Amino acid sequence: MHNSDAFNPEVFRQQAHAVVDLLADYLQKVQEAPATEPVLPWTPPHEMLQRWTSDFDQARDPQGLIRDVIAGSNHLHHPHYVGHQVTSPLPLSAVFNLVSSLLNNGSAVYEMGNVSSAMERRALQWMARRLGFDDKADGVLTSGGSAGNLTALLAARQAKAGFDVWQNGQDAGRPLTLLVSDQAHYCIKRAVQIMGWGEAGVVLVPSDARYRLDPNRLEEKFHEAEASGRQVIAVVGSACSTATGAIDPLQKIADFAERHKLWFHVDGAHGASFVLSAKLREKFVGIERADSVVWDAHKMLLTPALITAVIFRNGRHSYESFAQKATYLFGDEQARLENWYDVGMRTLECTKNMMGFILYASLASYGEGFFAQYVQDMADLAQEFAHMIDEAPDFELATPPEANIVCFRYLGQGVAEKDLDALQERVRSRVVTSGAFYLVQTRLRGGLFLRTTLINPETNEEHLHELLRALRQA
Structure with a gap:
């Protein structure tokens, strides 16, 4: 392709039409003849590496390149895909992803992502209502459940530690810890260790015969941690766990958190979408009492990865995860609280794609x-x-x-x-x-x-x- 064609609208139109045709043919193929089409065309890693050279001296035909990528990829749209918790996204939501990529409006400050910022807030308000939160709730979209859980736990630390870690460091108070099921996703422990709490920053609570956190063991583990000199500031419930899909007893965990004035966080990355079903909602009773909830759209809301909501029952806590000053972007502290639309002050990313648009457009196009x-x-x-x-x-x-x-x-x-x-x-x-x-x-x-x-x-x-x-x- 000549450089003069790189941004030519007509060239792009032809290329994009051809790519959509390729993808539509692919969808038809894996859906109509699953018995004859492999889900994963298995190739050993060293052989896969040999297929892709690092020689970029000559341009390749993009359609041929895409055909090769499709042929060698794991086919999540294949009905025999029953693997990891990554969804087969709605084809239309993939088109929204294309729009996001072409517009490339990074959604950190309103001036750069004005439409997506407003859409993000509306989508989050809808999610908050479905969780049972009131109008005081607020949150952000971020890149995946690991980033989402870290964001929520940073807010918990700022709200419950009793000292300002950002300003004074981790050694300004007692060592911190949280309680979580032994079935929790590994990203909880990773978040704790990123925050500098160390191995003992996670106290594992045994699960019952169905792999749900055993609420009868919470008091015991709480007092063990406190007796060791650590300050328990939070308890985490899984809804649902990654390994088995177990839903922790959220109501009993909420009672415990309230009794000890702890932050109650729910990792609902996979399971929070089930609150949309009237039949399944009763399994999540207690989630409305959480201080924070993580909810992945790229799992059970059928969007492309990654789109994760971090929702706070008290929306002011969403400003405490990253309580650092960047005055050249966001102005003074009061302005930060008022300017909800500059979401970069509340997210791990300073630049992110138009997640709000992709999620909002998917919800608006298909309906709840x-x-x-x-x-x-x-x-x-x-x-x-x-x-x-x-x-x-x-x-x-x-x-x-x-x-x-x-x-x-x-x-x-x-x-x-x-x-x-x-x-x-x-x-x-x-x-x-x-x-x-x-x-x-x-x-x-x-x-x-x-x-x-x-x-x-x-x-x-x-x-x-x-x-x-x-x-x-x-």
């Missing part, structure tokens, strides 16, 4: 009812899959699913208990490298289990029957 039905359908499918497993003598369910994550293992015939972990690894590896299905594995108390996240709206019961057959064959 669409997403409520989708999350309910995925939860219902998980229940049906669990029933299939219960009915199959050669499979074992780890725990009844509460959301759309199902953990199970293949027992085989006459396989000794000590050999079951190796069996799971072997059958999963064979299924994944064959391209038949993409699923993952997780280690639970009973050993190694296969794990599925039912997140693709095109996946149905027959596909799951095929999965069991593929595992037996493997």
Whole structure:
């Protein structure tokens, strides 16, 4: 391509039309003939590296390049994709992502991202209402659940530590810690250690037989931490956990947090979307009492990654996560509180894409009812899959699913208990490298289990029957 063509609207029109045609053909192919199309065209890492040279002396045909990328990628839109908690995004939301990329309005200060800033605030207000928060709630969008949980816990530290860590450092008071289930996502511990609290900054609370935080152990762990000289400032609930989809007893955790004047944070990165279903909402009773909630749109709201909401019941806390001064951008402290539209003062990013536009446009284009039905359908499918497993003598369910994550293992015939972990690894590896299905594995108390996240709206019961057959064959 000549440099004169790089920004030529007609050249772009032709290229973009061709790319959309490629993507539409791809979607049709993986949806209509899943049995013949691999989910993951497995290629060992060293072979994949050899496919892509670092020689950029000559320009390549972009359509050919995109064809190669599509052909070699993990196909999340394939109905046999039941792997990680990354969704098959709505095709239209991918188009919104294209608009964001072309406009490139970084949403840190209003002047650079005026439309997206307003859309972000409206989308967050809608999410806050669905969680049960009132008009005092506020928040931000950030890049993923790890950044979201860190943002919330930084606010907890500023609100509950009793000293200003930003100004005076971590040693200005007692060592800080928080309580969290032993099933919590690793990013909670990572956030704590980023904040400088050390290994002891996380106190793990044992989970019950269904992998939910055991609220009866909270008092014990709280007093153990305090007796060791540490100051407990927060308790974290999972809704739902990554490994099994377990939903912690949020109401009882909220009672405990209130009794001890602790910050109550809910990691709802995966599960918060289930509050949209009237049938499932009761499992999340207590989330409306949280001080902060993380909610990923790129999981159960079907947007491209990454879009994570960090929502504070008291919106003023959203200004405390990054309580540093940048007067050349945001002015004095009072101006920061009034100028909600300059969101860079409240986010890890100084530049981010138009997340607010992508989320708002997706919600506006399909309506709340669409997403409520989708999350309910995925939860219902998980229940049906669990029933299939219960009915199959050669499979074992780890725990009844509460959301759309199902953990199970293949027992085989006459396989000794000590050999079951190796069996799971072997059958999963064979299924994944064959391209038949993409699923993952997780280690639970009973050993190694296969794990599925039912997140693709095109996946149905027959596909799951095929999965069991593929595992037996493997």
